[in-house]
Amino acid sequence: MNSIFLRIYAGMILAMLLVGAFAYGMVQLVNDYRSDLYREQMAHGTFYLMARGLQRQAEPEAQEARRELLTRLMGAEIELRDEHTLELSYRERMALEEGRVVMRVADPRSFADIMFQLPGESRYIYTRMDKVSEQQARATALLLLDELAQYPLAEWDAQFMHLQKQFGYPIARQPLAALRLDTEQRQRLARREVVLALDESPARNRSTVMVYAPIGNTGDALVLGPLVLFDWLPLEMSVLVGVLGLLAMGFVTYFLVRPLQARLRKLDNAVRQLGSGDLDARADVRGQDAIGQLGATFNGMTEHIRRLIESQREMTRAVSHELRTPVARLRFGLEMLADCDDGDERRAKLDALDRDIEQLDRLIDEILTFARLEEGTPAIEFKQVDIQQLFEQICAEIAPISGEHLTLRDATEWLRLGPVQRNADGEQRYLHRILQNLVTNALRYARSEIVLRYYVQGELAVIEVADDGPGIPFNERERVFKPFARLDKSRHRASGGYGLGLSIVQRIVEWHGGRIDVTDSDSGGALFRVSWPREQRSGQHVLGSRGAEN
Structure with a gap:
């Protein structure tokens, strides 16, 4: 039951049923005790007078005559019995020794056995009455007049x-x-x-x-x-039952609302922390109800804001650094162009300036693309994507620029994969961008071969892109996905690129609920492995999923 109000209403109804059952049982129990006490009090005086009259008779014959008289007066057989004939319980024996009347009520509508101990004797008055x-x-x-x-x-x-x-x-x-x-x-x-x-x-x-x-x-x-x-x-008992019922309802309501209030307080504290600038604020309000979902969304939103701010800071620092070099070359080239009189040399310098401007244009395009991806997560419309067709498209696009010395090879055993396994849920253009960026990244470092591979692992679809280049050191494998990240000289920026391609890939993979890892390939280079669920929920949003994880 995910609705908070349904849970509270169900709890209240259950509490009412429990309180009603408890009240009914308590009233019955108390009334049984009160009715027994009432009957004993009403009968005590009568049996006390009967015992006094019997004990005044010294002779057995006179006592027997008295007993018969009492039988006629009471309209019920009055007997004198010993203890062993009564089969008294411990409670009954204690009550009789205290001088009280004991009644065994077989059924309120049937009969009652009444007993009273003769004071100072081990005999008991016994009678069975079916009505008063x-x-x-x-x-x-x-009997009272006789006693007086x-x-x-x-x-x-x-x-x-x-x-x-x-x-x-x-x-x-x-x-x-x-x-x-x-x-x-x-x-x-x-x-x-x-x-x-x-x-x-x-x-x-x-x-x-x-x-x-x-x-x-x-x-x-x-x-x-x-x-x-x-x-x-009686009125007193009705008031008591009502008060106890209200207390029980209040008690149950308190324990129903208290966890809800505590979770809302945690959420409020997290919002206040976020408002004060603490980007590490998290609302620990787990659950599948509305508040749990709100907490998950809040945590995802907080994580997204933190990531955006950190990315913005990194981008600001990196962009200022990345723009400085081509701008400096442009300024230097313009100064050289001003002092150049030769036509061919002037044309060469103009071509160099044009290349620097083209480099700036590509850099700005990458920055804008990354910025758009960082603005927020789209509601992806997942559809079945034919991965074999996607591989063939990428190979056709990359082959012209790979050169004669470099081989782009698809090592997937498509024949072993059925038509269903060749398909995976995703956004066609985003999956294309993932594979394109990974292959383009591999082109910069591969010596002779780039290998593509696709396979199914349980419920996951897995894509691998491997090269035979210098590889990525183990301690640099997490940093490689950060924007504008600089690695060691074996994979430095002289090979081209601005360090945004892998950051873009990681963000798209996250949108698909997957992950990307980097390890060593069989040939000693880098192997990037992307895995994501083959079956997705339509309209899934990363804020909700990331918030739930946090």
Whole structure:
């Protein structure tokens, strides 16, 4: 995915899915824990009163009768079991020893096994309930009244404070006249019945249940509640999940944008360095996306600017030096011509001046050609070029000027190359210029023979031009491609040329995504080897490719 925005959007969508899954899992986990805690708190007071009533029975028969009474009150079988019959886990055992109610919920819609340890004993109250109904609420009120009946009325307030710690909801004693009940509910209280009142709220989680039971003839009523229905997703949890979701989204967004910002900062620093004149500035922002491509283009542009400036400096120095000699000869020739009276001598000096002017014209033409090549890299339209035809054209052009003592030979085994291998992608006129310059350069130094050769090496097309001249020293082989480069006396400028031909060849080869090397030929002279991809991408630009390499 090369688009930055697509990567960010994809990352954001993935983050949303991950946050949603995390939030859902967290809510489920927290709600499961809260629901277990809610059920245990609601049941704790009831089972505490059941345990107190059972332990008050000293005789086994009385205890059994009490158990049966509790079974009828609760609407579920109440049992007394030993630990080995319950198969308690470590967590359940620890909870029971702490005096808590333990519930094993098989399925929220099925049943639950409820256990509570008798204080100070190794026996446990055990029951299985498939639903919670009004019967359990009324049983709790009756058990609470039974517990209070064991104490004088004066101690009830203290007992209320003690028992309140065992319940997960408020318990209180209030005058009957203070209760907000309708006529039917008051009549039921007068008949000594336990009354349940549901205070319904528009929001289900705000609905509550109140339990009222008359306390004998005291004129008071026992009030249990409000019992708040379980809220599966309270406001606090919704806020918490929302905050955590926003934090997670911000965290993910930060790590998505941070690398992008860092790469843009590197690019900005490189631009600032270049603006301050540092031509070695490079933007280290690798990648295949838009910023990576921009960084590659910037690096290629910087390299191109540096090369242009260096070339301009070298050219300025070299041109001033190269022009000085023919201009000095022209000035000297004009002075000599002014003092010359003989016609033949005057004509000879005019011919010499004409040759110097021609030399200046050729030099200026080479300089202009090199300058045009250095102005920028064209968008080359690569086409299939027949290399055999190109070789035949060059040989036909060079043969008239090679002389009788020099042989130009094509050593390519064309018969072994199929029609496809004989073709390579390139610009016809530029490939012609490469071969022409190399052969012309070899003409200046070859003693008796120049050899051309073409072959295919993997995905590369390779052209070789070899001569049997003095060769190029190893330490001079890199400098030979620099404009106006001067080599040792074995290949000095007396042979002609201005040192621009090989610079032009190198630049064209770079446009084709290739390279040029120089080594020794079999006959001891110089061998120039040009290699480039046989298949090119249409419209390729050297700035992009060079930038990517840098």
